[in-house]
Amino acid sequence: MYEQIREDIFFVMLYTIVMTMAMMASCYLLFRRANAIAPDITTPVRLRRWTAMFFAFLALNHVWYMPILFLDSSDDEVRMVDLVGGLLDSMTFLPSIIIVLFAMLQDRRRPLWPVALMMAPIAAIMALYIVSHCHVLLPIFWGYTLLMSIGLIIYLVRAVRQYGRWLRDNYADLEHKEVWQSFLVLAIMFLVFGIYASTGEGPVYQYAMQAILVVFICYLLWRVETMSDLSQHQTLTVPAGDMENMEVDGLSPATHENIGQLLQQNCIDTQLYLQHDLTLVLLAKAVGTNRTYLGTYFAQEGITYNAYINDLRIQHFVRLYREAVAEQRPFTAQQLASESGYRSYSTFGLAFKQRMGQTVTAWMRDSAIN
Numbered sequence: 001m002y003e004q005i006r007e008d009i010f011f012v013m014l015y016t017i018v019m020t021m022a023m024m025a026s027c028y029l030l031f032r033r034a035n036a037i038a039p040d041i042t043t044p045v046r047l048r049r050w051t052a053m054f055f056a057f058l059a060l061n062h063v064w065y066m067p068i069l070f071l072d073s074s075d076d077e078v079r080m081v082d083l084v085g086g087l088l089d090s091m092t093f094l095p096s097i098i099i100v101l102f103a104m105l106q107d108r109r110r111p112l113w114p115v116a117l118m119m120a121p122i123a124a125i126m127a128l129y130i131v132s133h134c135h136v137l138l139p140i141f142w143g144y145t146l147l148m149s150i151g152l153i154i155y156l157v158r159a160v161r162q163y164g165r166w167l168r169d170n171y172a173d174l175e176h177k178e179v180w181q182s183f184l185v186l187a188i189m190f191l192v193f194g195i196y197a198s199t200g201e202g203p204v205y206q207y208a209m210q211a212i213l214v215v216f217i218c219y220l221l222w223r224v225e226t227m228s229d230l231s232q233h234q235t236l237t238v239p240a241g242d243m244e245n246m247e248v249d250g251l252s253p254a255t256h257e258n259i260g261q262l263l264q265q266n267c268i269d270t271q272l273y274l275q276h277d278l279t280l281v282l283l284a285k286a287v288g289t290n291r292t293y294l295g296t297y298f299a300q301e302g303i304t305y306n307a308y309i310n311d312l313r314i315q316h317f318v319r320l321y322r323e324a325v326a327e328q329r330p331f332t333a334q335q336l337a338s339e340s341g342y343r344s345y346s347t348f349g350l351a352f353k354q355r356m357g358q359t360v361t362a363w364m365r366d367s368a369i370n
Helices: 002-006 009-031 045-065 075-091 093-104 113-132 137-170 180-199 203-225 240-245 253-268 280-287 291-301 305-327 333-339 345-356 360-369
Strands: none
Touching: 009 045, 009 203, 045 075, 045 093, 045 203, 075 093, 075 113, 093 113, 093 137, 093 180, 113 137, 137 180, 137 280, 137 291, 137 305, 180 203, 253 280, 253 291, 280 291, 291 305, 305 333, 305 345, 305 360, 333 345, 333 360, 345 360
16 A cells, blocks of 8 residues: 555645644744734634644654555554554544643633543554554553543534533524534544545545645634634622622512613613624623523523524614614615624524524515515
């Protein structure tokens, strides 16, 4: 297999291109402060740094496997390069991508030591195998890897669900904030990569791996550039006196009614809900309460903060639509959605369908008939 690859100048060029792309992406994320892909978005510094580290390790990954391409080595030497490369990957490449996934979840700062603890047995088993060549270690290696992968998948699924709930409890606009789609895409890419790595042979296998890495680099770079930094919207510290006044089961009826009146005066009457990226913290400031009281109020109402703001914005859209139709003014749904507080029409369309039970186009058609 490797003999064919060594004689294939096009593969060597592709291999070098992928290595160069990874290093350039790493330098870009480390040294460029502003976004080139989405200039209006501020991305998390922690995510940029760890992604840059991952790209650097990916470039190094190509460096320590490179002797296979250029040295006329025996099968034993090639196998040793593979094993040492796998050991280095287990200490650098693999942990860094797990950390990147953790860094995408901004609901809390997750500790990174469990990643090192999780990868340590893999590195230890590989090191022992390189030294001893004891084949008994291989079933142990694959068994641990399988269990670790299953455990990691379960943890990430739960973490992403928790993150989604946190977003809906604190943010009106979810664009550039949700990550489950990215996790799904990355999982599919890793699955394809794993299938090729475990079953593929020959040049097609090698070309496929490099093609997947090209797509992976481009996608991950785009995702990092388009993800909003939520650290600037951290929750307010609740005064101790306010917490003492809160009942064990939630807000008292008087407090609940008072917050409802404050929302009417400071959010609905002033149309504050039209403000882009309005967060629970900012609304609490405008209302004159704290986020804990406000969050408890929405919980007692049986809704999320995101649903509350979207409901007001969609009601605003309906009013604008009916006024435009009554006055026979030209308009577009995109224009009215923008005037209703939405930056993205696709985000508006999804919220509208969830609220009204049909698409914007279908609703407008039915409204025109009626």
